[in-house]
Amino acid sequence: MTDPATTDLRQAAASQDAPLDDPLLHAARWHAQGEAVALATVTATWGSAPRPAGSRMAISAGGRIAGSVSSGCVEGDVVEAAIETIRDGQPRLLSYGVSDDSAWSVGLTCGGTISVFVEQLGGDGGR
Amino acid sequence: MTPDILARLIEAKERRQLAVLATRLPDGAQVLLRQDGEALVPDATAAVPNGLPATAASAAADERSRQVVLGAESWFLHVHAPPPRLLVIGAVHVAQALAPLARAVGLSVTVIDPRRGFATSERFPGTELVTLWPDEALRSLGIDRHSAVVTLTHDPKLDDPALALALDSPAFYVGALGSRKTQGTRRERMRATGLGEAALDRVRGPVGLAIGAVGAPEIALSILAEIVAVRRNAALAARRGWEE
Structure with a gap:
């Protein structure tokens, strides 16, 4: 754990003045602690989506969660997908909307549609 | 996302510099670019599409993340603006x-x-x-x-x-x-x-x-x-x- 990137992450994660809820800082901290981490990012929205493109959530292998990609309606499903991505290293592009097959269980109640990209935080860019 | 890109995103935020993270969908190849579209961390395996720097600079200018199609590829341009x-x-x-x-x-x-x-x-x-x-x-x-x-x-x-x-x-x-x-x-x-x-x-x-x-x-x-x-x-x- 001596490469410059890791050192930078530690310092950044230790900095106090950044907003505490930045998922990237949590991701950096968890990574520095040796935990596998996935990032989920809203890449597109249609209709009355709850969070804009760029909204982000960090998920650790141990189930720690920071940030959000919706007002809460699809987070559970995104966390499951993130754990899968941590397991198999494969990025995932998820889509949620009222017309989705899974609408009854994890759809957006607001009537919008969102795309969420899930990637691993890792040395090979998650691929 | 590589730890290097994550560290640079955090560093850019602390220095109050805007950065654009371009992600190719759905395979996740990434390039981190500066406000002017110049690549900070070019991806080792993915060729950067011709239009990417200019499109990233334009997303940076109006500070709106967006999904774009460059050639036959879909890219998400994630604008990381400094926090207010x-x-x-x-x-x-x-x-x-x-x-x-x-x-x-x-x-x-x-x-x-x-x-x-x-x-x-x-x-x-x-x-x-x-x-x-x-x-x-x-x-x-x-x-x-x-x-x-x-x-x-x-x-x-x-x-x-x-x-x-x-x-x-x-x-x-x-x-x-x-x-x-x-x-x-x-x-x-x-x-x-x-x-x-x-x-x-x-x-x-x-x-x-x-x-x-x-x-x-x-x-x-x-x-x-x-x-x-x-x-x-x-x-x-x-x-x-x-x-x-």
């Missing part, structure tokens, strides 16, 4: 209430006061403190268009130079604590230094939305509500409630 910053002049009681409230809505807070007895980490846990004179501090920090400046000291020696610098900056919000009478006398003083009416009109004072605030926490809430209203271009930014 609140520069507070005066490590006073209202500032103590304002700092944590402001952080809660995502502002990065710096409290400036040369009086070391006030600007202590005990009074401001977790808040960046600068114990220089306000004009020196603001010059070294730099006031960008993502900055809000609020003066709280009631002391012209501290407040006036800070306001003069703020009015000469692209700050999105400039506010000064003080009664209407205080605002009037300050305006006279600052007019005498050569500041024009348009510049002086930018100072929001009495500061905050008129919510009938009593005590430091409510005054802090009033200031923060106004900062949010201005930042979000809400109607209340113009109808502050202090009229008549």
Whole structure:
């Protein structure tokens, strides 16, 4: 754990003045602690989506969660997908909307549609 | 995302530099670009499409993340703009209430006061403190268009130079604590230094939305509500409630 990137992450994660809820800082901290981490990012929205493109959530292998990609309606499903991505290293592009097959269980109640990209935080860019 | 890109994103945020993270969908190949579209971290395996730098620069210019199609590839351009910053002049009681409230809505807070007895980490846990004179501090920090400046000291020696610098900056919000009478006398003083009416009109004072605030926490809430209203271009930014 001596490469410059890791050192930078530690310092950044230790900095106090950044907003505490930045998922990237949590991701950096968890990574520095040796935990596998996935990032989920809203890449597109249609209709009355709850969070804009760029909204982000960090998920650790141990189930720690920071940030959000919706007002809460699809987070559970995104966390499951993130754990899968941590397991198999494969990025995932998820889509949620009222017309989705899974609408009854994890759809957006607001009537919008969102795309969420899930990637691993890792040395090979998650691929 | 590589740890290197994550570290650079965090570093860019701390340095208040805009960065664009371009991600190819769905395989996740990534390129980190500067505001001008130049690649900071080129991807080792993915060829950067021709149009990417220009498209990223354009997304950076209007600070909106977006999904684009370049050639036959779909890319998500994630704009990481520096967080809005609140520069507070005066490590006073209202500032103590304002700092944590402001952080809660995502502002990065710096409290400036040369009086070391006030600007202590005990009074401001977790808040960046600068114990220089306000004009020196603001010059070294730099006031960008993502900055809000609020003066709280009631002391012209501290407040006036800070306001003069703020009015000469692209700050999105400039506010000064003080009664209407205080605002009037300050305006006279600052007019005498050569500041024009348009510049002086930018100072929001009495500061905050008129919510009938009593005590430091409510005054802090009033200031923060106004900062949010201005930042979000809400109607209340113009109808502050202090009229008549």
